[in-house]
Amino acid sequence: MEHKAAIVLAMFGTTVESALKGLLNIHAKMTVRFPAIPVRIAFTSNIIRRRWQKRAADPAYLHAHPDIPVEILGVRTVLAVIADLQDQGYDSIVLQPTHIAMGEEYLDLGTYVDSLLRMGTVKKTKYKPFHKIALGRPALGTYGPIHPYADDITAAAKALAADAEMARAARAALVYMGHGNEHFPSAGSYVELARRMRTLHPDVLTLIGNVEGFPSLDDVIGELQRSEAKRVLLKPFMVVAGDHSVKDMAGPEEDSWKSVLEQEGFEVHAVERGLGEIDDFANIFVRNAAEAAADAGIFLK
Structure with a gap:
């Protein structure tokens, strides 16, 4: 059967309009690298999402800020975005965080991936909600022998x-x-x-x-x-x-x-x-998503 792939950018988020440039630049770089793959934005901060939900329901705010993208005004949780993609037939997900280091939020995303991959069905395996889910590395890398963190740190230093x-x-x-x-x-x-x-x-x-x-x-x-x-x-x-x-x-x-x-x-x-406004640094997340997909056997066009 054909497996459809998508990318989800897990961002902490921001309520500062001018600061959105960093997030949107990462999104733009990802869509240019993978033009045939849907790239969705999710915010992990509950407080920030609620602020945007309130703004989206305020006609005065929308009139004063016509340049705010729909993806930001309607931003959702990581799990909600993944659920929407699964409902649309995407069963192979690359979850790429835009975090700097491997802290609590990155580890939380790991538990999401583990839990979603354990979801199964009583009948045939092909009916499982997800075929594969890959978690990309943060900018400064993570532990393990496949992608040495020292190489990620060197790449970040060169990007600066x-x-x-x-x-x-x-x-x-x-x-x-x-x-x-x-x-x-x-x-x-x-x-x-x-x-x-x-x-x-x-x-x-x-x-x-x-x-x-x-x-x-x-x-x-x-x-x-x-x-x-x-x-x-x-x-x-x-x-x-x-x-x-x-x-x-x-x-x-x-x-x-x-x-x-x-x-x-x-x-x-x-x-x-x-840092997201720096093209070379934004491309670190693009590279990490590509490598996470390749490691998991997810084909990104």
């Missing part, structure tokens, strides 16, 4: 070459603000990425700090002071330049990263541009 060049031109240290996690040991990937960036661009001090967990902003400040840096190019190490970027990173509040760094005597230039 333009950031290093921007910092070099400004004679500034390159500081990224990541999200991080207090409960999962994903910080090692961030630290290793910063080290890889410094290896590729030895004349640019690259550091990554996290909003949650290690390394913190204090850790970053310590490294900047030890290196006697004077200027800082500050960027979000997140797929979108959403609330964290607007408020926590570059906001006017005295506890924003920009304000704290300036209080410490650094000259700071903040660039509110999500």
Whole structure:
């Protein structure tokens, strides 16, 4: 029997309209790479989905924001999107997260895949809801011998070459603000990425700090002071330049990263541009989806 394939992009989401560019760029890159395959968007954040549902029901908001895509206004959960695809006859799904590291949300997606694949039928196997479901890797990779995480970190570092060049031109240290996690040991990937960036661009001090967990902003400040840096190019190490970027990173509040760094005597230039807006970085997720499909034996046209 013929098996129909589809791709689902599992995104945390954002409520900041300008930040949608990062998500939509990833979607656009995926549709260009696989023009004959439906590519659907799902948001994993309940709060963000509810905000968009409220906006979609508000005529005044729709009139003021005519450029918001229908896919965002009607965004659904991962399971809802997969259920719709199954109802439309798609039984081979590539679930590609747009997460940075292997944290709790990525592990949650793994449980979804395991549960869906266990669904069967009493009669013939061919009547199972799904033939195959593949879970793609986050940007900085995951564990296992098939796709070494170190290669993913190197690919991510190379995709950020333009950031290093921007910092070099400004004679500034390159500081990224990541999200991080207090409960999962994903910080090692961030630290290793910063080290890889410094290896590729030895004349640019690259550091990554996290909003949650290690390394913190204090850790970053310590490294900047030890290196006697004077200027800082500050960027979000997140797929979108959403609330964290607007408020926590570059906001006017005295506890924003920009304000704290300036209080410490650094000259700071903040660039509110999500990683998803960088074509080379967006293509990492396209590559990961293609490799997940190939590993699972799912044919993507």
